[in-house]
Amino acid sequence: MELTAADILFYLFGFVSVVSALMVVFVSNPIYSALLLAVVMSILGIFFFNLEAHFIAAAQVVVYAGAVMVLFVMVMMLFDLKREKEEVARFSILTVLKIISVGVVCGVLVGAGAMITGDGMGFIKVSTTEAPPPPSMLLKSDINAPTKQTTNPEELKDEVVEITQNPQAGVEIFTKYTDTQKLSLKLFSKYIFIFELLSVLLLVAIVGAVALARSKGGTHHVTRGS
Amino acid sequence: MGTTWLEIIINTVKIAAIFVIVVSTVPLLVWVERRGPAFMQNRLGPNRVGPLGLLQLAADAIKFIFKEEFIPTKAEKILYFMAPGLTLLPAALTFAAIPLSTPINILGYTFKLQIADLNIGLIYIFAVASLGVYGILAAGWSSGNKYAMLGALRASSQMISYEIAMGLSVVGVLMMYQTFSLNQMITEQFGYFSFLWQGSAVELKFLPNWGVFFQPLAFILFLTATFAETNRLPFDLPEGEAELVAGFHTEYGGFKFNMFFMGEYGHMITSAALITTLFFGGYALPFISPEQVREFWIQNGHTLLGFTGLSMPDIASVLTTITHLVVFLAKTGFWLFFFIWVRWTLPRFRYDQLMDLGWKTLLPWSLVNLALTTALMYFARIVK
Amino acid sequence: MQDQKGAHTMLHVGLNHYLVLSGVLFSIGVLGVLLRKNALIILMSIELMLNAVNLSFVAFSKYAQNMDGQIMVFFVMTIAAAEAAVGLAIAVAVFKRFKEVNIAHFENLKG
Incomplete structure (x- = not known):
C-alpha cells in the first residue's frame, strides 16, 4: 500500500x-x-x-x-x-x-x-x-519547472504560432514553463476572442447589478407603481 | 514521491518558529507604538513597568488573560468564538510565502528560510489576505450588536475595495519581473539599477536595483492600499473610537480582544514585509549581491564561527543567511515604524472620502500605471 | 482499478478519485437546489455545482496534459462570479419589495 x-x-x-x-x-x-x-x-x-x-x-x-x-x-x-x-x-x-x-x-x-x-x-x-x-x-x-523562461518576443511568437495551429503541440512545449505561463500562452493566443468577450460580459454584469441595486424599495412605505 | 520524514520535521519546525516569531513581535510593536509616538508628541509613554516600559505589554497580556470572559446574550456562540481565530489565521498564513533570507546549506542539506516557496507566491498572498474579511464580518454579526454590525460592514467593504487597488497596483511590478515568485523577484533586485533598452543594457551605478525606482507610482499606490487593508489610520474608521465605540470588536473582551489585536498587527507585519520584498529588494543589501557577501564571509568567516568545526562553505552560508536576515528585519522594521509614524500623524478619513479614494483615485491610477508600464515595455522596448 | 505500470492500488489518488469527488459535490448541489426554499441558498447550491464541474475540468486537464481544461475553468469562474453578482442584486431587489426571499411566496404564476 x-x-x-x-x-x-x-x-x-x-x-x-x-x-x-x-x-x-x-x-x-x-x-x-x-x-x-x-x-x-x-x-x-x-x-x-x-x-x-x-x-x-x-x-x-x-x-x-x-x-x-x-x-x-x-x-x-x-x-x-x-x-x-x-x-x-x-x-x-x-x-x-x-x-x-x-x-x-x-x-x-x-x-x-x-x-x-x-x-x-x-x-x-x-x-x-x-x-x-x-x-x-x-x-x-513545482520544482521541475524553472521559474523564468525566455521572454524574447521573437522566440515566443514561434511557439505561440505553433500552439494555435497545431493543437497537439502542447505537450512538448509545456513541460518547461510554469503553470501561469502555460495558461497565458494558450489564453492569449488561441482563446483571445473569448477573453475579450468575457470582459464585455463583466461590464454587462456590472451595469446590470448597479441598475438593479438602485431600484426603489425601503422599509417605510410600499410604493404603488414605479 | 512522498516527502521524507526529515523534510516534514524541518517544515513543521519552520512553521512553528515563524508563527511564534510573528506572534511575539506583536508585543514589541505595541511597545514601539506607545513609546515612539509618545516622544513624537512630546510626552513619555509607559515607562514604569520594567526597563523603558518594556514589560508593560507583558503586564497587559496577563491582565487580558485574567479578565472575565463574557458572552453577550444575543450573540451567536459558534461564530463569536471563531471570529478572533478567523482574523488571526490569514495574517499568519500570508507570512508563509515571504522569503526571509538566503537559503542555508549545512551538512549537505539546503533549506530555505521560507515556509513555502511557491511559484505563485504573490497571488497566494492576495488570496489569503482576501480571506481576512470573514473574521471581521463574523465578529460584527455574531456580537448581536447593531453598532458592531455597522462597523463590520464598513470594515469589510473598505477591505474589499482596497484589495482591488492593491492587486492592480502590483500588476505593473509583475509585468516587469515576469514572475509571481517572491524569491525570483528578490533575485532580480540584486546589484545596480539596470535594464535593457532596445536590447542594450543600461546601468546606473548610483541607484540600487530596487523595484521602487522602476515603479514609483505602484509603490505609492500599494503603500496607501496596504494602509487601508490593515485598517490603520488614516483609514481607521472601522475601529473609530469616537463613533462606534470599538467597531466590530465592541463586544469582545479579554483574550479574544487580544487575538484581534494580534491579527491586526500580524497583518501589519506581513504588509511591511511585502513592501520590502516587492519594492525594496527584500533581504538583499543595496548594491551588493548575496554572492559577494558570501565571498566576503568565505574569507573572513572562520574568525566568527570557526569554533563549530563546520566546513568553510557551510560557515559562509550560515553567516550570509544571518546577514541577510538582519537586513530583512531592518527594512521591515523601518516600514513598521513608518506605519506607526503615519498613524500618529494623520487625521482620519471620513467614510465616503475613504471609498472615493479607493475607487475613484487609486483604481484609475493603478490602471494608468499598468498602461504606462505596458507602453514602456512594448513600445519603447524597456525590459528588465 | 487502474492497472498502469507500477501496480497502483485503488487507494492511490488518481483521476478517478477526483471525478468521484466532483460527482458527489455536484449531486449535493443538485440536492440543495431541489430541497431548499430560500432563494439565496439555491444560488449558493448553483455555485457549488459550478465548482464541482471546475474540479473535474482541472482534473482532466492535469491527466491529459492539456491546458484547455484550465482555460475552461478560468471562463467558468468568471461567468459564475458575474452570475452570482447579478443574482444577488435581483435577490436584494426582491427583498426590498416583498420582504421575503422564500420562493414559496412567489407562486403567483402557478397554474
Whole structure:
C-alpha cells in the first residue's frame, strides 16, 4: 500500500469538503451555509493546487472564497432573516422522490467517474510514455519547472504560432514553463476572442447589478407603481 | 514521491518558529507604538513597568488573560468564538510565502528560510489576505450588536475595495519581473539599477536595483492600499473610537480582544514585509549581491564561527543567511515604524472620502500605471 | 482499478478519485437546489455545482496534459462570479419589495 502524504491529505480534505457541502444544504441558518460554502471553495482551491493548476487555485480563492462568498455573507447579514427551520424538515412524498432522483444522478456520476480509464476509453489523448507526475502537496513547489523562461518576443511568437495551429503541440512545449505561463500562452493566443468577450460580459454584469441595486424599495412605505 | 520524514520535521519546525516569531513581535510593536509616538508628541509613554516600559505589554497580556470572559446574550456562540481565530489565521498564513533570507546549506542539506516557496507566491498572498474579511464580518454579526454590525460592514467593504487597488497596483511590478515568485523577484533586485533598452543594457551605478525606482507610482499606490487593508489610520474608521465605540470588536473582551489585536498587527507585519520584498529588494543589501557577501564571509568567516568545526562553505552560508536576515528585519522594521509614524500623524478619513479614494483615485491610477508600464515595455522596448 | 505500470492500488489518488469527488459535490448541489426554499441558498447550491464541474475540468486537464481544461475553468469562474453578482442584486431587489426571499411566496404564476 503506497499511500503518500498527498493521498492522505486528499482523503482528509475530500471528507471535510463533502461534509461541509452537506451542511451547506442542510443547516437552517443561511449565514452558516454561506461560511461553509466558503470553506468548500477554499478546499477546492487546495485541490487545484494539488493538481498543479497553481494560478487557478489562487484565482479560486481570490474570486470565489474571497469575493463572491463575502458578497453572499454580507447580503445575508443585511437581510437578517429569521431562522427557517421548517424549510428542510418537511417529509412529503415529493421530498423523498427528489432525494431518490438525486441519488440516482449521484450514482451515475460516481460510477462514470470511477470507471473511466487512463485513456478515457479512447476520448482523451494521454501521453502514455510516462505516467503523469504524482501530485505534490503544499510542502514543495513545482520544482521541475524553472521559474523564468525566455521572454524574447521573437522566440515566443514561434511557439505561440505553433500552439494555435497545431493543437497537439502542447505537450512538448509545456513541460518547461510554469503553470501561469502555460495558461497565458494558450489564453492569449488561441482563446483571445473569448477573453475579450468575457470582459464585455463583466461590464454587462456590472451595469446590470448597479441598475438593479438602485431600484426603489425601503422599509417605510410600499410604493404603488414605479 | 512522498516527502521524507526529515523534510516534514524541518517544515513543521519552520512553521512553528515563524508563527511564534510573528506572534511575539506583536508585543514589541505595541511597545514601539506607545513609546515612539509618545516622544513624537512630546510626552513619555509607559515607562514604569520594567526597563523603558518594556514589560508593560507583558503586564497587559496577563491582565487580558485574567479578565472575565463574557458572552453577550444575543450573540451567536459558534461564530463569536471563531471570529478572533478567523482574523488571526490569514495574517499568519500570508507570512508563509515571504522569503526571509538566503537559503542555508549545512551538512549537505539546503533549506530555505521560507515556509513555502511557491511559484505563485504573490497571488497566494492576495488570496489569503482576501480571506481576512470573514473574521471581521463574523465578529460584527455574531456580537448581536447593531453598532458592531455597522462597523463590520464598513470594515469589510473598505477591505474589499482596497484589495482591488492593491492587486492592480502590483500588476505593473509583475509585468516587469515576469514572475509571481517572491524569491525570483528578490533575485532580480540584486546589484545596480539596470535594464535593457532596445536590447542594450543600461546601468546606473548610483541607484540600487530596487523595484521602487522602476515603479514609483505602484509603490505609492500599494503603500496607501496596504494602509487601508490593515485598517490603520488614516483609514481607521472601522475601529473609530469616537463613533462606534470599538467597531466590530465592541463586544469582545479579554483574550479574544487580544487575538484581534494580534491579527491586526500580524497583518501589519506581513504588509511591511511585502513592501520590502516587492519594492525594496527584500533581504538583499543595496548594491551588493548575496554572492559577494558570501565571498566576503568565505574569507573572513572562520574568525566568527570557526569554533563549530563546520566546513568553510557551510560557515559562509550560515553567516550570509544571518546577514541577510538582519537586513530583512531592518527594512521591515523601518516600514513598521513608518506605519506607526503615519498613524500618529494623520487625521482620519471620513467614510465616503475613504471609498472615493479607493475607487475613484487609486483604481484609475493603478490602471494608468499598468498602461504606462505596458507602453514602456512594448513600445519603447524597456525590459528588465 | 487502474492497472498502469507500477501496480497502483485503488487507494492511490488518481483521476478517478477526483471525478468521484466532483460527482458527489455536484449531486449535493443538485440536492440543495431541489430541497431548499430560500432563494439565496439555491444560488449558493448553483455555485457549488459550478465548482464541482471546475474540479473535474482541472482534473482532466492535469491527466491529459492539456491546458484547455484550465482555460475552461478560468471562463467558468468568471461567468459564475458575474452570475452570482447579478443574482444577488435581483435577490436584494426582491427583498426590498416583498420582504421575503422564500420562493414559496412567489407562486403567483402557478397554474
